[in-house]
Amino acid sequence: MEGEARREAKNREEEEEAQAQVDMWKYIFGFVDMAVVKCAIELGISDILESHEGPITLPELSSTLKCSPSALHRIMRFLVHRQIFRENPTSNGSMGYVQTPLSRLLMIRHGENSMAALVLLESSPVMLAPWHSLSARVLAAGTSAFEAAHGEDIWSYAAANPAHSKLINDAMACHARVAVKAIIEGCPEVLDGVSSLVDVGGGDGTTLRMLVKACPWIKGINLDLPHVVSAAESDPCVGIEHVGGDMFDTIPNADATFLMWVLHDWADDECIHILRKCREAIPKDKGKVIIVEAVIEEEEGDKLKYVGLMLDMVMMAHTNKGKERTSKEWAHVLREAGFSRHTLKRIQTPQSIIEAYP
Numbered sequence: 001m002e003g004e005a006r007r008e009a010k011n012r013e014e015e016e017e018a019q020a021q022v023d024m025w026k027y028i029f030g031f032v033d034m035a036v037v038k039c040a041i042e043l044g045i046s047d048i049l050e051s052h053e054g055p056i057t058l059p060e061l062s063s064t065l066k067c068s069p070s071a072l073h074r075i076m077r078f079l080v081h082r083q084i085f086r087e088n089p090t091s092n093g094s095m096g097y098v099q100t101p102l103s104r105l106l107m108i109r110h111g112e113n114s115m116a117a118l119v120l121l122e123s124s125p126v127m128l129a130p131w132h133s134l135s136a137r138v139l140a141a142g143t144s145a146f147e148a149a150h151g152e153d154i155w156s157y158a159a160a161n162p163a164h165s166k167l168i169n170d171a172m173a174c175h176a177r178v179a180v181k182a183i184i185e186g187c188p189e190v191l192d193g194v195s196s197l198v199d200v201g202g203g204d205g206t207t208l209r210m211l212v213k214a215c216p217w218i219k220g221i222n223l224d225l226p227h228v229v230s231a232a233e234s235d236p237c238v239g240i241e242h243v244g245g246d247m248f249d250t251i252p253n254a255d256a257t258f259l260m261w262v263l264h265d266w267a268d269d270e271c272i273h274i275l276r277k278c279r280e281a282i283p284k285d286k287g288k289v290i291i292v293e294a295v296i297e298e299e300e301g302d303k304l305k306y307v308g309l310m311l312d313m314v315m316m317a318h319t320n321k322g323k324e325r326t327s328k329e330w331a332h333v334l335r336e337a338g339f340s341r342h343t344l345k346r347i348q349t350p351q352s353i354i355e356a357y358p
Contacts, residue, residue, distance in 0.1 A: 032078075033082065034119070034122075034123050035123070036075060036078050036082075037079075037084065037106065037119055037123075038120065038123045039075060040079060040103075040106055041106050041108065041116045041119055043065055043075075044065075044108060044109070045061070045065075045076075045079075045085075045103075046099065046103045046104065046106040046107040047107050047109045048064055048065070049097060049098060049099050049103070050099060050104070050107060054090060054091065054096070054098075055087075055088045055089070055090045055095070055096025055097060055098050056096050056097055056098075057090060057094055057096045058072065058073055058076065058096075058097075060096075061097065076097060080097070083100065083102065084100065084102050084103050084106070085097050085098065085099070085100060085103050086098050086099075086100050106119070112177060113177060113178055113181070114174065114177075115174055115175075115178065116174070117167075117170040117171045117173065117174035118171045118174050118175060120167060120170070121168060121171035122171075122314075124164070124167055126150065126157070126161075126164050127318065129149035129150065130146040130148070130150075130317045131145070131317050132149070133145040133148035133149055133317075134313075134316060134317055136148055137316055137317070142320075144319070145316065145317045145318070146317065146318050146320075147320070153319075153320055154318055154319065155225070158227075159225070159227050165227065165228070166231070168203075169203050169204045169228065169231060172203040172204070172261070173203060173204050173206035175261060176203070176206040176207040176210065176260070177210070178349060179207075179260060179261075179292060179349050179351055180206075180210040180211060182349045183292065183347060183353065184210070184211075184214045185348075186347040186348055187347055187353055188214075190290060190345075190353055190355060191211065191214075191218065193255075193286065194215070194255045194256045194288075195217060195219065195255050196218065196219040196220075196221070196253075196254040196255045196256075197211065197218050197219070197220055197221070197254055197255065197256050197258055198221045198223055198251055198252050198254040198256075198257045198258065199211075199220065199221070199222050199223065199258045199259075200223050200247050200251060200257055200258065200259045200262060200278065201223070201247060201259065201260075201261075201262040202222040202223060202224055202232075202258075203224055203228060204228070204231060204232045205220075205222045205232040205237065205240055205242060207258070207260060208220040208221075208222050208237075209240065211258075212237070212239045212240060216239065218239070219241075220239055220240040221241050221243055221252050221254060222240055222241070222242045223243045223245055223247065223251060223252060224242075224245075225245075225246065226244035228244075229242045229243065229244040230244070247262075247274055247277060248270075248273060248274065248277070249277075250277065251277045251278055253281050253282070254281060254282065255282065255283065255286065255287055255288075256282060256287060256288050256289065257278040257282060257290070258289075258290045258292075259274075259278070259289070259290070259291050259292070259293075260291075260292035260293075260351070261292065261351070263275075263291060263293055263333075264293050264294065264311070264315055264323065264324055264325070265315070265319050265322040266319075266321060267320075267321035267322070267323075268333050268336075271333045271337075272333050272336045272337045275289065275333065275334065275337035275338075275339070275356070276337050276338060278337075279337060279338055279358055282358065284358045287357075287358060288355050288356060288357050288358075289339070289355070289356040289357075290353065290354075291330075291353070291354040291355075291356065292351045292352075292354075293324070293325070293330075293352070294307075294308040294311050294312075294325075294350050294351050294352070295308070295324075295325065295327050295330060295344060295352045296308045296309065296312065296324050296325065296326045297326075304349075304350045308324050308350055311324050311350065312324040327344060334354075334356050337356075339356040339357060339358060340357055340358060341356075342354055342356040342357065343355045
């Protein structure tokens, strides 16, 4: 029996070592998935498939793209293997490519729920460069991986580089279309009784446009830095006022303030400062602050926990002090900002809704 136990232990060890080899190759070439998906977006493959009637063959797709069938075949073979596209038989029996729920998220022209802009931002050379300095962020307190790569923080860089600022705005608008839909469908009561709402760091105003469309009784105020708001003002919307300003200085008065994917960019002290400014801007009797951010679960079983942990690594790479927080850490910053109570609700995104009351 003892010999059999040793053999089983040895077999398990060999299996673990074999699996480690497989897993290690995935880490070595982990960037490939992002790079090939970015290629598919830039080629517009999902949009072509969406507008084509039935499966599209390789010759048809390569003719539409005016590219080499051989190179395209290799790209599509990889994407089919990763289950991004699927192969189905055509009416004449040959094989053609069709969309999947995943590939529809890569559309540029047709996709209301597309996440392509987020892929294009995170795969851009500007956003990839800081990852090479992540160890410096860990080893040297106060060192920013983004600043190590570019010589200034992400906000200063965006202000000085309109093309990158547009990438950020497009990505945030892309995220807003996904997250706001989840809020409206999964937690519409969050806006009950709110007649005026300030979107703090609202970017190009996509979030407010969606909220005001769903709740036309709301007067919306979109607050962001002047260079961001100047782009938003070119697309006016009834019921929304764009205000250029700094959330660290002052926030316009309203029934509620709304912060989505804003506070995770900052350290606790800065979050507390922003939240105090929000508390000053709302009525003490009926006002509230609505926060849409990831909440890292400390227990296992949350299928989106890995996304939250990845977002936390993104904060380390792209911000000076930003981080994702657990429910206990959110309770701490809200308490320190002077809020008497808060609620936390899950929605079908990596973010949750936190409602904080004076």
